[in-house]
Amino acid sequence: MEKTNVKVRKWGNSFGVILPKSIVDKQDIKDGMEIEIIVEAKNKTKVKDVFGILKGKLKRPEKSTQEIMNEIDEELWGIKR
Numbered sequence: 889m890e891k892t893n894v895k896v897r898k899w900g901n902s903f904g905v906i907l908p909k910s911i912v913d914k915q916d917i918k919d920g921m922e923i924e925i926i927v928e929a930k931n932k933t934k935v936k937d938v939f940g941i942l943k944g945k946l947k948r949p950e951k952s953t954q955e956i957m958n959e960i961d962e963e964l965w966g967i968k969r
Contacts, residue, residue, distance in 0.1 A: 890915060893930070 894905040905925075907917065917923060949956070961967040 890911045892908055892911055894907070896903050896905055911917070915923075951959075958969045961969060
């Protein structure tokens with residue numbers, strides 16, 4: 889199995905990719921052969937990746953969510969709780 893990055897190109901009404909010669913040679917790929925391709929777009933951000941980046945870097949707030957909500961209610965609406 890080989891891994892590489894390729895650019896998608898418009899090909900008529902479809903899209904196609906060109907495999908690098910080095911992979912074609914290593915895998916002995918021939919014309920008409922059926923191969924398996926796993927597709928993963930590089931520009932998509934996964935939620936688990938974002939949380940993985942933030943894990944351990946966020947500090948817990950000094951106030952509880954309820955305390956913050958009460959402050960907002962008081963400031964915006966004059967409601968004291």
